[in-house]
Amino acid sequence: MRHIIKVKHNNIWLLPLATLCFAAAPARANLIITPTFTTNFNDNFGLNAAAAQAAWNAAAATIAGNFSDNIHVNITVDAIAGTSIFGSSDFLFATLSYGALRTAVVNDATTPDDAVAISASGSIAAVSPVGGSWLVSKPQAKALGLLPDDLANDGTTTFGAGNNFSFSGTPTGGAFDFQGIAAHEITEVMGRFGMSGNAGKFTLIDEFSYFGPSLRQLLGGPSSYFSIDGGATLQKLFNDSGLNGFDSRDWAPLPQGGDGSPDAFNQFSSANVINGLSEVDLRVMDVIGYDRVAAASTVPEPSTTAFLFPALVPFAILLRRRMDLD
Numbered sequence: 001m002r003h004i005i006k007v008k009h010n011n012i013w014l015l016p017l018a019t020l021c022f023a024a025a026p027a028r029a030n031l032i033i034t035p036t037f038t039t040n041f042n043d044n045f046g047l048n049a050a051a052a053q054a055a056w057n058a059a060a061a062t063i064a065g066n067f068s069d070n071i072h073v074n075i076t077v078d079a080i081a082g083t084s085i086f087g088s089s090d091f092l093f094a095t096l097s098y099g100a101l102r103t104a105v106v107n108d109a110t111t112p113d114d115a116v117a118i119s120a121s122g123s124i125a126a127v128s129p130v131g132g133s134w135l136v137s138k139p140q141a142k143a144l145g146l147l148p149d150d151l152a153n154d155g156t157t158t159f160g161a162g163n164n165f166s167f168s169g170t171p172t173g174g175a176f177d178f179q180g181i182a183a184h185e186i187t188e189v190m191g192r193f194g195m196s197g198n199a200g201k202f203t204l205i206d207e208f209s210y211f212g213p214s215l216r217q218l219l220g221g222p223s224s225y226f227s228i229d230g231g232a233t234l235q236k237l238f239n240d241s242g243l244n245g246f247d248s249r250d251w252a253p254l255p256q257g258g259d260g261s262p263d264a265f266n267q268f269s270s271a272n273v274i275n276g277l278s279e280v281d282l283r284v285m286d287v288i289g290y291d292r293v294a295a296a297s298t299v300p301e302p303s304t305t306a307f308l309f310p311a312l313v314p315f316a317i318l319l320r321r322r323m324d325l326d
Contacts, residue, residue, distance in 0.1 A: 030293065031069045031143075033060040033186065036153070041079040044161035051167040052079075052159075052178060058168075059182035059264075063190075066282055067290040071142040071149045075189055076156040083162040086269075087181045091155030091189040092138040093203075096146070098128035101136065101204065104144040110291045117228045117287045123208045130218050132200040136289070140191030140204070143289045155189035157182065164271075171272050180275025183264040184250075187281075191288055192265070194249030196220040196241065204288045205249050209238060220248030223257070226280065228287055236280045239267040 035056060042049040056077055064073075102125075106118050118124045128134075138154045141147040159165075159181070166175035194209070195201040197219040209224045210231030211217045217224035221242055226235045237258050241248040250267035252258035258266075262273040265281050286292040 030064045031067050031071050031073060031290070033064045033073045033075065034151075035060065035075055035077045038076060038078045041077055041159075041161075044079040044081045046161075048161075048165075048167065052161075052165070053077075055165075055167040055178045056157075056182045059179040060186055062179075062277055063183060063186060063285075066277075066292060067285065068293045069143045069291050071139065072151055073139045073142075073186075073190060074151055074154045075186065076153055078156055078158040079161045080158065081161055083160045085158065085160040086163060086176075087160075087185045088158040089155060089185040089188040090158070093135045093191075094138065094141050094146070095133050095135055095201075098134050100146075101134050101144075102126075104146050105204070105289065108144050108289060108291070111286055113228055113283055113286050113292075117208075121230050121232070123210075123228050123230055123287075125207065129207070129216055130197075130202060132197065132202055135195060135201055135203050137189065137191035137193075139189065140289045143291070157185040157189065159185075170274055174271045176269055176271055177262075177273065177275045180262075180264040181269060183277055184266075184269075184275075187265070187285060190285070190290070192249065192284060194220065194238075194247065196248040203249075205284065208284075208287065209249070210234075224248075226284065228283070235283065 037053055045052045105124055109115060109118050116122050142149050164175045165178040167178050171177050193203060194206050195203050196206055202218060206218050208226050208228060209217045210227045211223045213231045215231055222240045224238045226238060227233055237252040238248060239246055239250045239252045240256050246267050251263055251265050253268050254260040262270060262275045263278050264275045269275055282292060
């Protein structure tokens with residue numbers, strides 16, 4: 001079992017929020033996740049650099065092939081020597097009102113799960129269920145139509161090259177599935193993170209946290225679980241961050257009542273197993289802003305063209321650094 005400690009630092013910039021008008025274009029089969037591998041990544045992985053790049057790309061392709069948003073998710077992929085970190089993510093996110101967030105979610109609803117989530121009995125409330133500010137990641141804002149698509153960097157994933165990683169197939173000899181770890185970090189850049197009331201801030205995934213029917217658990221805590229229908233159905237148990245100080249919206253480990261199945265979104269990564277994307281993982285990404293498709297395609301088409309008009313509303317972008325230390 002891999003134990004992970006999270007350390008976070010935030011820096012704040014203010015950028016303009018643009019009013020968007022999208023030109024008609026043929027639908028693309030899936031979104032595009034574009035990596036930029038750093039020199040440090042290649043140098044620190046050394047002879048394993050090509051295999052590590054291929055594994056990261058395989059994880060990104062699996063994610064992208066399940067969603068049809070006409071956006072680019074642009075990620076810098078870095079590595080450090082040694083094992084002082086396991087995996088980490090740095091990303092941009094924005095503050096906005098709950099009303100603006102809800103409107104974007106409703107307008108973006110395309111799937112049956114989206115329809116349940118925004119219904120009267122669903123998990124997306126008609127008015128903010130709590131005081132505080134709401135955040136979306138930059139890729140999430142693009143997927144929801146709050147920002148135009150662009151090719152600028154959306155975040156960074158970093159890995160400790162000295163860890164015992166397996167880059168393909170089922171890991172053996174105590175190795176960890178690098179593709180699963182990459183998927184974990186990529187989806188956090190895409191917005192799969194919970195603020196859970198930290199500094200009075202919340203994210204969209206927090207709204208899907210319950211501890212019983214109609215009983216929200218926005219702050220995280222024991223027995224909180226992912227539900228799209230107002231707590232009526234438990235999809236998977238969230239980690240209790242109060243017990244271990246880790247992420248509130250990763251899946252709970254077995255000792256907390258988690259199902260114990262290998263999963264890319266687990267709080268703890270286990271050795272000698274493939275930690276792939278589960279059905280519930282895909283449902284999470286669907287309801288937090290991405291348009292899920294029934295079948296994956298491996299050939300992306302060009303994106304839509306966006307025209308920008310001047311805006312007067314500030315859009316707060318923050319860089320969130322998250323380090324996973326052994």
